[in-house]
Amino acid sequence: MSQAQNLYLADLREFRFLLFEQFGLGNMLGKAPFEDWGEEQVGMILEEGYRFCCDVVGPLNGSGDEQGCRIEDGQVKTPDGFKDAWKKLYEAGFKQLAGHHEFGGQGAPFAVALCFEEILAGSNTAFSMYPGLSQGVAEVVASFGTPEQKKKYVQRLSDGTWAGTMCLTEPNAGSDVGAARSRAVKNADGSYSITGTKIFISGGDSDLAQNVIHLLLARVEGAAAGTKGLSLFLVPKYKINADCSSGGSNDVSVGGIEHKMGIKGSSTAVLNFGEGGTCTAELVGTVEHQGMAQMFKMMNGARILVGVQGIAVASSAYLNALKYARIRQQGASIKQWKDASAPRVAIIEHADVRRMLLDMKARVEGIRCLALQLAVHSDRARMLQGKNDGEAAFHQGMVDLLVPLVKAYGSDQAYQICTTAIQTLGGYGYLKDYGIEQYCRDSKIFSIYEGTNHIQAMDLVGRKLSQNGGANFMRFGQEIGGFVAATKGHATLGSSAEVLGKAQEALMGTAMRLMGWFQGGRVEMVPLNANRFLEMMSETTVGWLLLVGAKIAADKLATTPETDADHAFYRGKIEAAKYFAKNVLPGVAYKADLIANEDDSALKIPDAGFATI
Numbered sequence: 001m002s003q004a005q006n007l008y009l010a011d012l013r014e015f016r017f018l019l020f021e022q023f024g025l026g027n028m029l030g031k032a033p034f035e036d037w038g039e040e041q042v043g044m045i046l047e048e049g050y051r052f053c054c055d056v057v058g059p060l061n062g063s064g065d066e067q068g069c070r071i072e073d074g075q076v077k078t079p080d081g082f083k084d085a086w087k088k089l090y091e092a093g094f095k096q097l098a099g100h101h102e103f104g105g106q107g108a109p110f111a112v113a114l115c116f117e118e119i120l121a122g123s124n125t126a127f128s129m130y131p132g133l134s135q136g137v138a139e140v141v142a143s144f145g146t147p148e149q150k151k152k153y154v155q156r157l158s159d160g161t162w163a164g165t166m167c168l169t170e171p172n173a174g175s176d177v178g179a180a181r182s183r184a185v186k187n188a189d190g191s192y193s194i195t196g197t198k199i200f201i202s203g204g205d206s207d208l209a210q211n212v213i214h215l216l217l218a219r220v221e222g223a224a225a226g227t228k229g230l231s232l233f234l235v236p237k238y239k240i241n242a243d244c245s246s247g248g249s250n251d252v253s254v255g256g257i258e259h260k261m262g263i264k265g266s267s268t269a270v271l272n273f274g275e276g277g278t279c280t281a282e283l284v285g286t287v288e289h290q291g292m293a294q295m296f297k298m299m300n301g302a303r304i305l306v307g308v309q310g311i312a313v314a315s316s317a318y319l320n321a322l323k324y325a326r327i328r329q330q331g332a333s334i335k336q337w338k339d340a341s342a343p344r345v346a347i348i349e350h351a352d353v354r355r356m357l358l359d360m361k362a363r364v365e366g367i368r369c370l371a372l373q374l375a376v377h378s379d380r381a382r383m384l385q386g387k388n389d390g391e392a393a394f395h396q397g398m399v400d401l402l403v404p405l406v407k408a409y410g411s412d413q414a415y416q417i418c419t420t421a422i423q424t425l426g427g428y429g430y431l432k433d434y435g436i437e438q439y440c441r442d443s444k445i446f447s448i449y450e451g452t453n454h455i456q457a458m459d460l461v462g463r464k465l466s467q468n469g470g471a472n473f474m475r476f477g478q479e480i481g482g483f484v485a486a487t488k489g490h491a492t493l494g495s496s497a498e499v500l501g502k503a504q505e506a507l508m509g510t511a512m513r514l515m516g517w518f519q520g521g522r523v524e525m526v527p528l529n530a531n532r533f534l535e536m537m538s539e540t541t542v543g544w545l546l547l548v549g550a551k552i553a554a555d556k557l558a559t560t561p562e563t564d565a566d567h568a569f570y571r572g573k574i575e576a577a578k579y580f581a582k583n584v585l586p587g588v589a590y591k592a593d594l595i596a597n598e599d600d601s602a603l604k605i606p607d608a609g610f611a612t613i
Contacts, residue, residue, distance in 0.1 A: 006058030007435035008123040009319035012046050013569060015115050018369060021556070022549045023376045025111055033382060034109050042112050049094055049116045053123035056085050061124040064265030065438050069206075069257050076205035076254060076267045082127055086208040090160030094120070095131045100142060103154045110382075111375040117305060118368070122312030125442045126265030130163060130203045132305055136298040137164030137215045141234070144285045144294045152244060153213060153234065163209035166298055167198040167216040167235075167271065177292070178227040182218035182273065184281065194218055194235055194281045195274035197255065202449065204269025205237070205254045211246050212237040214271070215298065216281065217291045230291035233281035235273060251279035262441035300403055302450045304374065307406035310414030310446045311368045313439040317421035318360040320436055324425050325353055347424075356424050359583070360417050362576040365549075366542035367410045373545060374402040397472035401464050402541075404456035408531075409538035411446030412453060418443050457530035460537070461514055473511065480504045480544045487547065492554050492574060496547055496581035503540045503585045506592035510536060513595060524603060529595045536588045543577075543585045550577035 019025040020039065029037045064079035071077070089095060098113035099105020121128040138157035141149055156162040173179040182196025196218060198204075205212060214235040223229035239247035255270035273279045284294055325348040332342035333349055347353045381395035418440035422429035429436050447453045465473045481504055487497035510533055517525045553573035560567045 004059045004063060006054045006123070007061070007320060008054060008058040008119075008316050009323065010050055010119055010122060010315065011319065012050060014365060014368070015046055016043070017549070017569075017573070018372050019111060019115070021552055022369070022545075023111065023372060025109060025376070025379075028109060028379060028383060031383070033107060034379075036106075037108055037112070042108075045094075045097065045108070045112060045116060046119075048092075049119050052088075052092055052094065053119050056088050057120065057127055058123035060085060060127060060265070062432075062435065062438065064124065064126055065262075065442075068259075068264040069267040071254060071257060074254060075207060076257060076269065078130075078206050078208060078267065079265045082130075082206075082265065083208050085124075085127060086130065086160060089120075089131060095135060095160070096158055099135075099138075099158050100154075103138070103142065103150075103158050105158065109375070109379045111372055111379055114304075114308060114371060114375045118308050118312045118315070118371075120312075121305070121309045122316045124265070125309055125313060126263040128309070129263070129266045130206060130208055131160070132302075133166060133203050134158075134160070134162070134164040134209075136166060136301050137213055139301060140215060140232075140284065140294060140298045143297050144232075144290075146285060149234070149282065149284070152240070156211075156244065157213060160209060162211045162213050163203065163206060164213045164215060165201055165203055166295070166302065167201055167204075167214050168295070169198060169200045171197060171199050177217065178225070178230070180217055180219060180230060182216065184218040184220045184231060184233060184283075186220065187280070191280045192218075192220070192233060192283060193274065193277070194233060194279045195277075197273070198271045200258070200449070201269045201271050202266055204257075204267055204271050206267055210238075211240070214252065214273075215284075215295070216273070217295060218281075220288050223289060227292045229289060231288045232284040232291035232294045234284060235279065235281040239280070251276045261444055262438070263445055299450065303403055303407040303456070304371070306446050306450045307367070307408075307410030308371055310410035310412075310443060311364065311371060313443050314360070314414040314417035314421075315364045315368070317418045317436045317439040318357070318364050320434060321360065321421040321424040321429075322348075322357055324428070324434065325357060328425075328428075353424060356420050358576060358579050360420055360424075361572070362546065362580040362584075363413050363417055363542075365573075365576060366546045366580060367406075367413055369545040369549065370402065370538070370542055371406050371410065373541075374399055374406055377402070393468075394472070394475065397468055398476065400467060401460075401472050401476060404460040404464065404534060405538045405541060407450065408447070408453040408456035408534055409542075411443070412535075414443040414446055415440065453534075454527070454531055457534040458527060460534050461526055461530045465511055465514070477504060477508050480540065483544060483548065487551060490551065490554075493547055493550055493577070496550075496578050496585075499581045499585045500540070500543050500547060503536075503543060503588035506589040507536050507540050510592045510595055525598065525600065528600065528602060532591050532595060536591050539584055539588050543580050543588075546573075546577035546580050550574045 026039055028034055060081045067079040069076055069078055094116055096105045097108040098110050101107050134157050138154050141153045157164050168177050170180050184192040184194055186192055216233045216235045217230045219229050220231050236250050237252050239250045241247045251274050253272045255272050258268040328347050329344040330347050333345050336342035377395040377398040381392045384392035421436045484497050484501040488494050550573050553570035557570040
């Protein structure tokens, strides 16, 4: 593979179907707060965004993986071409799509911005992390900062003048954020002196922007133990002068960068704060001990984007496997298996290859649908706020409910889809030439960072299911049940809808079982089964959304000539939904049975029983 070659592929027709045919984005465009947006502008963003990523960012994916990051004179140097791509990205305005108008944003629906984020992450996941984190810091300051902080930070973080990071993890704490030891001491001028070490900081340092603003959790002297005692601070790499130019060092040093399995172009760093006693910071807002609540703003956004990263690399892996399968000739058709002289055929004609391709298609398109469902709920909540607060609260509740699904299921499936794509190519998939092995390596981190997927599962069963007194989850189940009732008599999709109905019943019943464990004092059974429940809910949701799209496609198919390219597109939507319903959804009821067995072997085995080492 040429290291300057773009291998990223996307199917923009699929994006348009979801946005305009399935989710009805057109009904929101032209109305506040999206009055400046229309279908033509959205189409232009998709086309131009895809072209930009293929021309500018995609060619750096392989070379960035090969070169990685390095430290020179205490400063991280990103791979060749990243700095120029950063500049061009912000000049093109793509990172300000859904931003606030007051800070130079374009006010686009979140669903549109999410589509671009997939394209950017798919073309170069490592590069995409730098602007993604910067935007996250900007959103935290815009939400919780003082007027002065908003004026100082948000515009510069949004336009690429400054970069940003999220600093949670510490050597002693890992996912146990409440055990953080970083300290903050308030100074006479209202600033804080910071000391501490943070590890695994994505994009922790770079040469892309004039300054790097670290969003850091630390404990003010005398604060309570645990997460309740944490406060959130803005810690610049370089001190900020009165005119917002960069001054001298703020005593933030790079202790090292990790040598990783994937995303090598992203500088995952160890950062030391205040080793020389001169690191100063600003408290976000004016109230101490609000750190976790404020940081969750960025964490939730980051978790959504991790799920989108998963969709992005899985989609390109699938489309590259499809491209290969159409041109690679090997073996004769099974229909001529007795004829030794039969000509070779493209491997897409072989049944098992077609099965793998359809499996990848259904999963990729279903998870993308899941993420866009979340985004549309977010957009509708924004539209309805102040007009119909009850419905706005419902849509926000759906966002909260879907975040752990998008992050965990999207990231878990990404790795599996990439391995299937490698298998489709056979031995060539194991080589660097086709880029899929890099997608596979890059994707493995998705299930680990921004809260491991078990943390997502516990967030789902421990917090999200019971939000609003459980009403959010009940309404979610009712929507699926209503679709099943309206579809089970459908000539093409009726039998698939019946399978969905069984999955929905199994899901709701298992949720009651989890509640029973909580109330009955058998809490240890909950984490033992939380991951499986998240899978059940994710698969039920994906199966439902695929069938919703298939029903729309079936209606469109009736009036679409076979000579029209959309005829095959709509047939593909139908077959993918049926495949998922018949091959994946039955597993939901099976997993419910496994949970009902209440197996506690993992709890009973003695530690020494795992091995004699």
